[in-house]
Amino acid sequence: MSTTAPPPSPISTAxxxxxLAEGVVLDDxxxxxxxxxxVPVAKRRWTTYNFLALWVGMSHNIAxxxxxxxxxxxxxxxKQSVLTIALANLIVLAPVILNGHAGTRYGIPFPVFARAxxxxxxxxxxxxxxxxxxxVWFGIQTWIGGGAIFxxxxxxxxxxxxxxxxxxxxxxxxxxxxxVFWLIQVVVIVRGMDTLRRFENWAAPxxxxxxxxxxxxxxxxxxxxxxxxxxxSKLGWGSGFWKVFFPSLMGMIGxxxxxxxxxxxFTRFGGSQRAQVRGQALGLPTTxxxxxxxxxxxxxGSQAIYGTPIWDPVQLLTKLDNVAGTLLGLxxxxxxxxxxxxxxxxxxxxxxxxxxxxxxxxxxxxxLITGVIGVVILPWKLYSNPNVYIxxxxxxxxGLLGAVAGILIADYWILRRTELALDELYKxxxxxxxxxxxxxxxxxxxxxxxxxxxxxxxxxxxxxVKQGPFPVNGLIPFLKPLADYGWAVGLGSSLVLxxxxxxxxxxxxxxxxxxxxx
Numbered sequence: 001m002s003t004t005a006p007p008p009s010p011i012s013t014a015x016x017x018x019x020l021a022e023g024v025v026l027d028d029x030x031x032x033x034x035x036x037x038x039v040p041v042a043k044r045r046w047t048t049y050n051f052l053a054l055w056v057g058m059s060h061n062i063a064x065x066x067x068x069x070x071x072x073x074x075x076x077x078x079k080q081s082v083l084t085i086a087l088a089n090l091i092v093l094a095p096v097i098l099n100g101h102a103g104t105r106y107g108i109p110f111p112v113f114a115r116a117x118x119x120x121x122x123x124x125x126x127x128x129x130x131x132x133x134x135x136v137w138f139g140i141q142t143w144i145g146g147g148a149i150f151x152x153x154x155x156x157x158x159x160x161x162x163x164x165x166x167x168x169x170x171x172x173x174x175x176x177x178x179x180v181f182w183l184i185q186v187v188v189i190v191r192g193m194d195t196l197r198r199f200e201n202w203a204a205p206x207x208x209x210x211x212x213x214x215x216x217x218x219x220x221x222x223x224x225x226x227x228x229x230x231x232x233s234k235l236g237w238g239s240g241f242w243k244v245f246f247p248s249l250m251g252m253i254g255x256x257x258x259x260x261x262x263x264x265x266f267t268r269f270g271g272s273q274r275a276q277v278r279g280q281a282l283g284l285p286t287t288x289x290x291x292x293x294x295x296x297x298x299x300x301g302s303q304a305i306y307g308t309p310i311w312d313p314v315q316l317l318t319k320l321d322n323v324a325g326t327l328l329g330l331x332x333x334x335x336x337x338x339x340x341x342x343x344x345x346x347x348x349x350x351x352x353x354x355x356x357x358x359x360x361x362x363x364x365x366x367x368l369i370t371g372v373i374g375v376v377i378l379p380w381k382l383y384s385n386p387n388v389y390i391x392x393x394x395x396x397x398x399g400l401l402g403a404v405a406g407i408l409i410a411d412y413w414i415l416r417r418t419e420l421a422l423d424e425l426y427k428x429x430x431x432x433x434x435x436x437x438x439x440x441x442x443x444x445x446x447x448x449x450x451x452x453x454x455x456x457x458x459x460x461x462x463x464x465v466k467q468g469p470f471p472v473n474g475l476i477p478f479l480k481p482l483a484d485y486g487w488a489v490g491l492g493s494s495l496v497l498x499x500x501x502x503x504x505x506x507x508x509x510x511x512x513x514x515x516x517x518x
Contacts, residue, residue, distance in 0.1 A: 010422050015272050017041050018106055018422060026426045029359035031120055035351065036358055038422060039107035039268050046269040049201070051279025054266060056204035057339035058259070059287040060211060062144045062313060064340075065295040067252065069311035074244050075234035078296040084245060086289040088252030093284050095260040095405045095491070097277055102412055103264025104276050106422055110262035110348065111355035114404075115425050117411035117498070121437030124356050125446070126404040130261050131349035131370070133397050137258070138345040138374035142185065144314075145337035146178030151314050152330045153177060155323060185338060186371055189346045190364045203339040210332035211294050214313070217325070218301030225300040247484040254398020254487055256284070260405050262348035346370055399453030399486030403446050406495030411442075414495075415502055434507055441501035449494025451476075456483035 012018050019041045026032040071081035102113045110130070114123035153173060154162035164171040188199060219225065235241040263280075270276040295311070302310040310316045317329040350366035361369070412418060424430030428437065456479030459470040466472060474480030482489045 033358040035363040048279040052283040053204040055283025057200040060207040061340040077233035085292045089285040089288045100263040100267035103267030104270035109351040118442045119434040119439040127352040131352035134349040135373040141341035145181040148334045149177035207336045222301040222304035257398045257401040399490045402487035402490030403449030403494040406491040410495040445498040453486040453490030456480035
């Protein structure tokens with residue numbers, strides 16, 4: 001009578017981090033390659049400062065700077081807008097840390113983590129969704145970075161650069177600037193995650209110093225801060241405010257709901273759980289709030305100096321009478337945009353596209369795919385209208401990604417109590433194979449949660465003009481009351497439904513033929 005030796009147990013460190021046992025080989029090209037395999041504990045070296053610098057680098061960018069302006073444009077005063085941004089980032093910090101735990105404990109990226117709940121093949125559903133969202137953000141941020149290069153060129157080369165012949169409605173030099181910035185990002189990211197870590201380490205303090213220097217210059221030039229700080233809210237604190245507050249809060253949460261999913265892509269390099277928790281808690285809510293406050297103060301000063309508020313820091317920097325100061329400021333803006341775009345919008349889709357076809361796509365190829373899609377879909381039009389930018393784009397994306405976050409949290413924390421079979425995340429016929437590689441319970445929970453979150457999406461009406469692409473009464477009118485709370489509705493409903501389905505209809509043995517599949 002023959003017996004089969006039990007598989008070797010994974011190696012667990014004193015601080016709870018786990019890696020594969022010696023001799024375990026992950027060689028199925030459908031589900032594993034060098035970029036998707038767990039990071040060995042010896043190579044998990046990110047410290048509290050590395051995570052802090054990561055968030056400082058990602059938070060200090062032009063899109064963050066102009067978040068407050070979008071809220072002010074919707075009728076809030078500066079205090080209400082900063083409060084909304086601060087609260088949103090405290091809320092989104094919770095799923096960021098919860099999902100980050102799996103990365104540090106097991107050394108796995110987001111799409112592999114999603115296999116535990118969605119199945120080895122089903123994980124491609126949330127991964128591709130996250131990747132496409134990142135591609136849109138990549139396009140937006142690349143256009144912003146290209147704008148900084150275009151402004152730099154105008155200061156350096158004069159009017160011929162700024163007034164060059166038009167191509168598709170923009171000076172050809174602006175398109176050239178866009179292409180140059182695109183290429184810079186690709187060069188940095190293909191060098192790998194360790195290069196990214198080093199870049200973020202020095203970029204973060206540089207951006208902080210630059211923002212504070214701009215604040216000091218404006219304060220001196222304006223002789224204090226302008227009337228923007230004294231401007232009362234157009235909404236007050238009554239029902240008018242709350243009607244705008246809740247969808248705005250969900251929109252601000254939606255800004256980082258992307259990273260709340262794929263944060264394991266970074267925490268898989270964490271030296272300890274304490275490092276990732278402390279670094280992120282110190283980095284995300286504090287820097288987002290500080291940057292929003294600085295943007296309000298600088299814009300207020302610009303109103304006192306120029307008679308009109310200038311929310312775009314690139315436009316403001318081009319007005320400086322000191323050429324050297326302008327060039328330095330625009331260079332810092334360029335570094336800030338480069339910092340956020342690579343970390344937030346290239347790393348995740350690079351892993352996500354790799355997960356789709358590990359045999360043919362590696363991290364670098366995935367990054368190149370991201371770059372191409374980010375240009376082809378022309379996403380920068382979203383950036384021009386705060387109604388579309390906050391309500392349509394951020395709220396819709398936030399609702400869908402909130403549904404995914406609910407499933408991940410429910411599976412890892414409530415049902416599995418943080419215990420995963422590491423090797424089986426890469427092997428068919430294991431516990432995460434479910435039915436043909438898909439866990440229908442997770443898919444159904446995502447569809448229901450996503451429908452509840454965004455099914456009532458609607459467009460507001462301003463001065464008789466509809467803002468955004470949705471019907472005024474909502475896509476599904478009876479769901480319209482839920483639309484203003486999309487992220488919370490998506491997260492809560494999918495979390496509850498997933499737990500119920502997994503309890504009522506627990507997964508059975510994986511399909512016996514899984515190993516034989518081609």
